[in-house]
Amino acid sequence: MSKDPTEFVSMKMKRLVEEASQVRYIPGGALKIYFRSANTLLRQSRLYMKENDLMNAYKFYMRYATLAIEKLPSHPDYKKPEHKAGRNELLKNTKEVLNEIAALKPILEDRFRQIAEKEIAEDEARYRSMQKPESSPRPLLPLEKTYVPYENWNLAEQLKDLPSNKFTYNNNSIHEEQSYRSVEYPGISMRNQSDGYTYPSVEMPTIGISTSTQITYSPELPPKVKYEPPQLPPKPNEYMSTTYNSTIPYNIPNVESIHKSEPEFAAFTEGGEGLRKVRLSIDIYENFTKIAAKNTLKNLETCGVLFGSLARNVFSISTLIIPKQTATSDTCTMTNEEELIDYAEERGLIMLGWIHTHPSQTCFMSSMDLHTHSSYQVISPEAIAIVCAPRHDPNFGIFRLTNPPGLQIVLGCTERGFHPHKSDLPIDKNIVDQGHVILEKNMELNVIDLR
Ligand SMILES: [Zn+2]
Ligand SMILES: [Zn+2]
Known part of the structure; x- marks a missing residue:
């Protein structure tokens, strides 16, 4: 077990990047579904912020x-003209996302370091108190036994309440209120091409795992169109007021209370992907x-x-929207659809699935x-x-849908109408008795009928 804070920080950041890079991109879906999936990821990021x-x-x-940056450009329809608006939105949001990643990385590293240093200080204090003969008449225990292994700590829980230094956001940079710290944002410059078109060039920040391993993103150039000089997207208002308060000393919850805290996931897919809990009215x-x-x-x-x-x-699940629809005895x-999505997005709602009668x-x-x-399941794995x-x-x-193999089989299936799917393993699963959905009494359900 490493007691070096730098190693601890690097290990934790590496694990975070590994978890994040398990992107559930399964090819075969329509491009607009993946655009929606990206939007859903962005909205969840902002909520977590x-x-x-x-x-x-x-x-x-x-x-x-x-x-x-890595997955969608390889979609067969990505460069089609009808997806120009979607691509532009993706590029614009990617700039915001990379800014946030660049700003969050040092903050998280600081917090991981604080946790490691706090633990080391506690270990040392414990060691010193054990060395006092009047307070420790018994033979000394091996020091290792008094260590709390890092793996037993729920870091997500600890980090939620750990104070950090004060940061305030403005349009282009972050200022630390107590001592100024400059944050490198992705630079934006214009590149003139020999064909006379002007392309925006986005320099992506390096998303480092450690000093020896680096991932550098190089997005493809956007389509040949004349651009106004691009600007960094404005930060949404909620970011302008985001402040992280600092109060030293830090109060890290004890191990027992951490173990009692709610688990991060309510269930797992067949492939081991964690599914967050979904509350639904009984x-x-x-x-x-x-x-x-x-x-x-x-x-x-x-x-x-x-x-x-x-x-x-x-x-x-707070809202049930009944869209305009056509139906038969076995289809609906x-x-x-677009009106429905606009309606929901204006209200900050997240799509979590659908319901129908037989x-x-x-x-x-x-x-x-x-x-x-x-x-639905491409947009949100919890759907x-x-x-x-x-x-x-x-x-x-x-x-x-099971994942794998159900989601992959269905996304890769080109048949339409009613048809069988061949698989030795189940394609779908009824999770009414066990899964990530919890049926609750006295939960409000807002019904909006758009028919
Ligand atoms: Zn049906
Ligand atoms: Zn099929």
Whole structure:
């Protein structure tokens, strides 16, 4: 076990980068779904920033950067003209993300260092007190036994409440209030090309794992269009007031209280990816089947989309939106998807899945349902598909695609209409009894009918 703070900081940063780089990019989906996935990552990063959960903020910003810079440019449709607006938005947001990564890295390193130094000081104090003969008449225990191994500590929990030096954001730089520290932001310059076009050139900061290992991102040049001189995106207002207060000495929670704190994930996918808890009203079945009753009588499906919020690493489904739709006895298609997404984004809601009825069929995921759900699960790994089958028992199921192999098989499938998916392992899973969704009483559910 290393007791060198520098080594500890480098180990922790390396682990963070490794976790963040496990980007769930599974090819095969439509490009606009991945753009939405990127937006969802960005919104979650901002929420974590607001909560001062800097470790998760860093992790999600890193995921965004990896998706935007490494993964999406290889999508077969990436360079198509119809995706120009999406690409431009991605590039603009990537600049913000890289600024935040560059600003967060030294803050996190400072905090990891504070934890390591605090532990070393405690160990030394304990060692000194054991050496006093009057207070320690017994033979000395081996020093190693008094160490608290770093692995037993939940660092995410510790970092949440650890104060740091005061920082305030402004448009282009961060100033430390007590002692000025300059933060290197990605430089933006214009490059004139021989063909007469002017391209913006973004110098990406180095995202270092350690001094010996460095990842440098070099994004592709944007399409040949005349640009106004680009500017750094303005920081959202919430960042302007982000302040990290400093109060020394630091009060690190004891090991027992850390062990009692809530786990970061409520469940794991088949591939080991952590899924955060999703809270859902236990009345969802009753509420939705009432809304769908007229259609159900006519043997027509009804669908709705589930939205919610993220707070302290837990999602809460707060809103059910019923979009404009067309239906048959075994299909349901939204007709105003864009309107729905605009509506939700304006209200800061996160898409967490969808719900639909099977007016005459049993409670299961049809092959078309699996295809619909694959997009939701690309956008958010926690996204769920709820099926209500009022004429059968069971009448209620909460599903997700297995990952792997379900999500990969469905995203890679080019068949349309109802068709079988060949797999020895299950493609989807009913998680109503065990999984990351917790059904809760007395939870408010806001229903918005856009039909
Ligand atoms: Zn269905
Ligand atoms: Zn298929």
